[in-house]
Amino acid sequence: MESFELNNFWEQLKEELIKVLPESAHPWIHPLVASTYDKGVLTVVTGQIMGRDLLRRNHYHQILDTLKKVSKNEESDFVIIYDENAAKNLRKESEKIQKKVSEANIKEKAMENLSYMQSASNLNLKYKFENFVVGESNKAAYKITKSVAESPAVRYNPLFIYGNSGLGKTHLMQAIGHYTLFNKPKLKVKYTKTEDYVNDFISNSRNSKDQVDNMSKFNRKYTNIDIILIDDIQFIEGKKKTMDSIQHTFDSLYNKGKQIVITSDRVPKEIPNLTAALCSRFEMGLMVELTPPDVLTRFNILKKLATDSDLKFTDEALKYIAKNFTNNVRELEGAFNKVRAYAEIENEELSLEFAKSILKCDDTESELSFDKIIEVTAQFYDVDINDIKGTAKGQKTTIARHMSVYLSRELTNKSFTAIADFYNKKHTTIMYAYEKIKKDIATTPTLSAAVREIKQALKVI
Ligand code: ADP
Ligand code: MG
Numbered sequence: 019m020e021s022f023e024l025n026n027f028w029e030q031l032k033e034e035l036i037k038v039l040p041e042s043a044h045p046w047i048h049p050l051v052a053s054t055y056d057k058g059v060l061t062v063v064t065g066q067i068m069g070r071d072l073l074r075r076n077h078y079h080q081i082l083d084t085l086k087k088v089s090k091n092e093e094s095d096f097v098i099i100y101d102e103n104a105a106k107n108l109r110k111e112s113e114k115i116q117k118k119v120s121e122a123n124i125k126e127k128a129m130e131n132l133s134y135m136q137s138a139s140n141l142n143l144k145y146k147f148e149n150f151v152v153g154e155s156n157k158a159a160y161k162i163t164k165s166v167a168e169s170p171a172v173r174y175n176p177l178f179i180y181g182n183s184g185l186g187k188t189h190l191m192q193a194i195g196h197y198t199l200f201n202k203p204k205l206k207v208k209y210t211k212t213e214d215y216v217n218d219f220i221s222n223s224r225n226s227k228d229q230v231d232n233m234s235k236f237n238r239k240y241t242n243i244d245i246i247l248i249d250d251i252q253f254i255e256g257k258k259k260t261m262d263s264i265q266h267t268f269d270s271l272y273n274k275g276k277q278i279v280i281t282s283d284r285v286p287k288e289i290p291n292l293t294a295a296l297c298s299r300f301e302m303g304l305m306v307e308l309t310p311p312d313v314l315t316r317f318n319i320l321k322k323l324a325t326d327s328d329l330k331f332t333d334e335a336l337k338y339i340a341k342n343f344t345n346n347v348r349e350l351e352g353a354f355n356k357v358r359a360y361a362e363i364e365n366e367e368l369s370l371e372f373a374k375s376i377l378k379c380d381d382t383e384s385e386l387s388f389d390k391i392i393e394v395t396a397q398f399y400d401v402d403i404n405d406i407k408g409t410a411k412g413q414k415t416t417i418a419r420h421m422s423v424y425l426s427r428e429l430t431n432k433s434f435t436a437i438a439d440f441y442n443k444k445h446t447t448i449m450y451a452y453e454k455i456k457k458d459i460a461t462t463p464t465l466s467a468a469v470r471e472i473k474q475a476l477k478v479i
Contacts, residue, residue, distance in 0.1 A: 023200055024052050024054070024055055025052065027052070027055065027088075027089070028051075028052035028060075028062075030088055031060075031084065031085060031088045031089075032047060032048075032050070034084045034087070034088055035047050035080075035081060035084055038080055038083075038084055039077055039080055039081075043072070043073065043076070043077055045069075046064070046066065046068075046069035046072055046073050047073070049064055049065065049066060049069065049105070049109075050062045050063070050064050050069070050098070051063055051064075051105055051108040051109050052108075053099070053104070053108055055089075058089070058091050058093045058094045058095060059094070059095045059096065059097060060085060060089075060094065060095070060096040060097070061096070061097045061099060062096065062097070062098055062099070063098075063099050063100075063101050063104045063105045063108055064098060064099070064100055064101075064105055065100070065101070065102040065105035065106065066100070067100050069098075070098045070099070070100045073098055074098055081096060082094070082095065082096060141192050141195050141196060141199075141209055142188075142192060143196075144189075145188065145189040145190075145191075145192035145193055145196065146192075146193050146196045146197070147160075147163075147164060147167070147193040147196075147197060149189075149322070150186065150189055150190065150193060151315060151318045151319045151322055152315075153311050153312060153314060153315025153318065154311075154312055154314075154315065155185075155308065155309040155310060155311045155312060155315060156185070156186055156190075156308050156309075156311065156315070158306055158307075159179055159181075159186075159190060159306045159307070159308050160190065162174055162177065162304065162306050163177070163179070163190045163191070163193065163194060163279075163306075164193075164197075166194060166277060166279065167193065167194040167197035167198060167201075168197075170198070170205070170244065170245050170276075170277035171244075171245075171275050171276055171277040173304075174303055174304040175272070175277055175278060175303045176268075176272070176277075176278035176279065176280055176299070176300060176302070176303040176304075177277075177278070177279045177280070177303055177304055177306070178279075178280050178281075178282065178286065178300050178301070178303060178304065178305040178306070179191065179279070179280070179281045179282075179305075179306055179307075179308065180281065180282045180283065180284060180285055180305065180306075180307055180308070181283070181307050181308030181309060182283060182308075182310070182345075182346060183283055183346060183348065184345070184346030184347055184348030184349060185308040185309070185310065185311075185346050185347060186308055186347055187249070187281040187282075187283075187308060188249055188250075188281065190308075191209070191247045191249060191279055191281050192209060192247070194207070194245065194247060194279060195207045195209050195245075195247055198244075198245060205244040205245060206242070206243040206244050206245070207243065207244065207245040207246075207247065208239075208240065208243045208245070208246050208247065209247040209249065210240075210246070210247065210248055210249065211249045211250060211253075212248055212249060212250050212251050212252075212253045212254050213250070213253050215240070215248065215264070216253070216254065216255060216260050218236065218239075219236065219259075219260055219263050220260070222235070222236040223236075223259065223263075237266070237267075237270075240267045241267055241270040241271055241274075243271070243276065244276050244277065245276065245277040245278075245279070246267070246271055246276070246277070246278050246279070247279045248264075248278070248279070248280045248281070249281050250281060250282065250283070251280050251281065251282045251289065251300070252282045252283050252284060252289050254289070254292065255291075256290065256291030258293075261292070261293045261296055264296060265293070265295055265296055265299070268296070268299055269299075272299075278303075280300060285305065286300040286301050286305075287301075310344065310345060310346060311347060311350075312474075312477070313340050313341060313344075313477055313478065313479055314474060314479055316339075316340040316343070316344070316347075316350055317333075317336055317337060317340040317479050319347060319350060319351075320336040320339055320340055320350065320354055321333075321336055323351065323354050323358075324336060324354070324358075324368070327358060329358055329361060329362070329368055330367040330368065331361075331367065331368035331369075332367070332368065332369050332370060334369070334370040335357070335368045335369055335370045335372065335373040336368075337479050338370055338373050338374065338377075338379075339353050339354060339357070339373055339377065340479065342377065342379035353377055356376060356377070357372065357373050357376045357377060360372075360376050386429050386430055386476060386478065388426050388430070388432075388437070388440045390476065391422055391425050391426050391429065391430075391476065392406055392407070392422045392426075394472055394475045394476050395418055395421050395422040395425065395472055396418060396422075397475075398418075398421075398468065398471065398472050398475065399414050399415075399417065399418035399421070400414070401414055401415050401418045402415075405418075406418050406419045406422055407441060407442065419441075419451065420451040420452075420454055420455050421455055421468065421469070421472070423437060423441065423448055423451040423452055423455075424451065424452050424455035424456065424469075425469070425472060425473075425476075426440070427452050429473075429476070429478055434448050434449055434452070455469075
């Protein structure tokens with residue numbers, strides 16, 4: 019957690035602790051400062067040995083239960099550490115933050131917003147912009163979503179994010195929530211799954227003596243906000259009343275200049291039974307698509323997951339997973355989590371062999387052919403394939419020839435002899451070309467960029 023966030027979380031937890039713990043424990047609670055909250059473990063520091071001991075001995079379970087409740091994480095744990103200096107420093111730091119916050123009267127708002135969001139939204143802490151790996155397939159969606167978070171209701175309203183399951187729609191959408199919560203805490207954000215909205219609407223619109231009251235509460239809940247995030251709108255049922263309600267919510271927010279963000283696994287026109295009125299509303303802002311990530315992005319996502327965990331791994335293992343799980347990020351993460359779990363249990367490094375032994379993907383993927391490599395390289399340098407294969411001497415052709423040879427060796431399991439046969443050159447000539455590029459890459463950025471681009475065009479990492 020970032021320090022501001024941790025502070026807020028701790029303040030909220032402290033408030034609860036004061037409620038549940040007997041008064042005699044309060045003097046030990048007040049001086050505690052939160053140090054870290056990592057993987058569900060909250061570490062708090064105190065400058066009082068006695069405070070540490072008493073809280074540990076007499077109130078461990080009450081604190082733990084409260085922590086679990088506030089964090090909504092059953093796996094939570096906490097540690098109290100005695101460290102006079104650290105406590106002093108942390109306190110200074112936290113006072114600085116608190117001061118800033120209260121100066122702008124933000125704290126109150128932030129707390130209000132935080133508890134509001136937590137109770138109403140179940141935002142996943144992982145779904146932040148910082149944790150989103152950007153690549154070709156999601157660059158546009160990322161940029162636009164970020165811009166909506168930075169300047170809501172200015173340019174893209176409504177924002178309609180669509181794409182198949184598991185490509186990061188919910189992640190990006192919730193990132194707007196997190197961003198707003200911590201950078202613009204005065205704004206009220208509400209994240210809602212469409213099915214929850216529908217259920218909420220149905221239960222409140224039921225005939226009862228409180229119906230009018232319930233409906234006006236319901237309307238306030240969804241329209242008295244600055245940013246609404248509605249996830250998976252394709253689940254809107256074909257009921258006229260529900261559609262009317264969504265339309266009412268939409269219009270009321272839109273007319274007040276509030277930001278609306280919607281996700282869907284398909285474009286509005288393909289959502290069954292969607293009223294024409296709603297369809298045209300969803301289409302009137304910006305629609306942006308998420309497509310399946312390319313192999314490089316998949317690799318980068320895995321690299322982030324692997325680096326963030328304490329696992330030892332090799333890039334080869336990650337490349338293997340990236341190559342074999344192509345459809346969406348959820349599957350990719352699933353495969354990674356599986357090998358990670360086994361690697362941890364067996365205390366093994368995540369090597370290529372290990373990944374293969376667990377995932378057992380069909381590895382008969384056809385190897386890149388020399389023809390394909392020469393074709394893409396020729397295209398890149400804008401020279402003729404026959405010139406590369408022949409003896410033409412121009413500078414561009416020579417580099418293209420060397421590059422093509424280099425890649426033929428790097429990207430296939432073929433021997434120099436096989437490559438020499440293909441190019442109809444001497445074995446030593448081929449080795450020279452290979453070594454030359456290999457050496458020059460280290461010192462010539464244009465050359466390493468060329469390798470990267472050609473590899474990308476060949477769809478390899
Ligand atoms: P969707 O809502 O489109 O079905 P999600 O947003 O739930 O997909 O994403 C599925 C999983 O993949 C989540 O765990 C999410 O964090 C992860 N994910 C998707 N795209 C990315 C990305 N570009 N970088 C990091 N993680 C991602
Ligand atoms: Mg989703």
